Amino acid sequence: MKSRSTSFDIAYRAGVSQATVSRALRGSPLVNEETRRRVQAIAKELNYTVDKHASGLRRQRATTLALLLFEDPTSDDSLINPFFLSMLGSITRAAARQGYDLLVSFQQSSDDWHADYQDSHKADGLILLGYGDYLVSRGRLERLVEQGTHFVRWGAVVDGQPGVSIGCDNRQGGTAAGAHLLAQGRRRIGFLGTASPHCPEFFDRYAGYCAALQAADCAVDERLQIDAADSTELVGYTAMRELLARDARIDAVFAASDLLAIGALRALAEAGRRVPDDVAVIGFDDIPMARLTTPPLTTVLQDTKRAGELLVSTLLAQIRGETAASCMLPATLVIRRSCGAAPDADDPAPHAAPAA
Amino acid sequence: MKSRSTSFDIAYRAGVSQATVSRALRGSPLVNEETRRRVQAIAKELNYTVDKHASGLRRQRATTLALLLFEDPTSDDSLINPFFLSMLGSITRAAARQGYDLLVSFQQSSDDWHADYQDSHKADGLILLGYGDYLVSRGRLERLVEQGTHFVRWGAVVDGQPGVSIGCDNRQGGTAAGAHLLAQGRRRIGFLGTASPHCPEFFDRYAGYCAALQAADCAVDERLQIDAADSTELVGYTAMRELLARDARIDAVFAASDLLAIGALRALAEAGRRVPDDVAVIGFDDIPMARLTTPPLTTVLQDTKRAGELLVSTLLAQIRGETAASCMLPATLVIRRSCGAAPDADDPAPHAAPAA
């Protein structure tokens, strides 16, 4: 284990000054091509890498992004919503492509998460991920803006909200789900998910669902909306039981997330309701598990790959001092068997193969 | 957005030298209690945080760990094995508890992942996660050892392997699964998973399964072992079809991972075999999805919480210069319905509730 080499070692071997080594390696145009090549060759030979601390201290930037993932305090450690995990993969890759490292941290909503990643130069900016009560977190977001912290948030794009948000078009997704159920001839369609400013994402999905019903001259029955703020299977199960208790003649359910829908499927099976024959079910997110339920779950896909790229590029723009704007991504209905329509042939073969 | 304050600002306000501020904040015993309190109060008031680059440069350490997650090149972006995601959560939390930041990076096996996190002071050590051909990655591990890189790997604990590994007792887990199937009266028990030094984890699980059969005077039929190196639902589906083709009288299957088992369940359903009546199924890992399959999947649990803690504490010991040893965690059979035995009452209620 030999000690690491510095830019002085390279300079000595290349017969140039240390400053020239630095320039050559950072790609400065002020350097002679032949000199640059020589320096690069020696650097490679010595396995040299720029010291992140020295470079960061001098340049006053970390070339690192921090991803803060908020967990439901209710869910146990291992039950992170798979949707966020898919986002995490996409964000990591997008950051890496831009030459940024990614620091990951799981937070409780109660934590002091305005904690200064940026002031301590741990990261140049923050990506915020995770549901939680919007009205509670809003104050924190405002504080971040005041402090001049660079951040982007995944979530509902709400008018007048502090900072920049990237989200999918929840309203449009909700409309697509509602319209599709109506097209299957369903009329008594329940909604599982809290519909209030506390959960703006779910609220928008609900608004879209209402719009679809109204467009079809189908009255919205508020009693068919069941509160469910946390995206867990158990909450979905409980909400579905409540819905059945309120109205046994329900013929469809739109759940505000796949995890909720999976819980609903279990409650329906227990109640002896066949899916989709008796009750059609649609979820939201398109987590990998959605293909594996019985029957496979029709759902609204959020494009996590594009979402991750957009979160990262928006944050980097902000860090560069450009003005970054909030933005919505389209949501796409993915038809499987749980809604009673013929599955789309586009669904990848291995998973779409009939399960029975 | 005011500029961040430095230790000099604090020193000035506290009427002490900058050196004293540094000592007070780092908890040096050389500092007067009253002085320390004053300094701390001012630091808090000014929202001061130590600059990570300056501190890291001076101390020659990053107080950061890097998690390298290797993906199956075959699986698409969003289909990261949920087992690893659960590990990720546990590792992040364990690192945070020890005051370390965690850098996360997804790697292709083909990448240059010996890339110098440590030399560049991005991280003080590496945690390696992910299946892959062990014989291929072995060379890389040896290189890491030569370079004096601090690292811990999650995986099989193999004699004479380079570096330190933490894993679960795969052999014992395999034995538990095999013995349990035998206790249910099953005799023609297939195994899905590559059984070779290329996949030491699966190999150990297979060895445990063989040991259980032999202990029950049940001959091991090599034709009932089907290769499956990547943990994906599709690979499990294909392997199960192959197994049925080889021997239609199979009455049980032990799959080397839950994802493989889930694919096997689908192949069995398609073939008209009832689970567990005709064929009992056991998986390995206990991913969250295992509770939600039809029927719920009996599996061998790997304790990801303890695993994460152990990975982090072992790596930190190594960084401190202590000699760290490889170590195995126990594996626990979790009985659900797919194996044909009465489910354990200990399984958390919401998920254990009868699904039909």
Add this chain to the structure above:
DNA sequence: CTGAAAGCGCTTACAG
């Protein structure tokens, strides 16, 4: 195109 020099913000021997 290149070099000498300052300085980023800390930590820690060294001296008192």
Add this chain to the structure above:
DNA sequence: CTGAAAGCGCTTACAG
């Protein structure tokens, strides 16, 4: 218990 000073390894005006 405290302070003055050196130095971690870079980047970048400044001067040539």
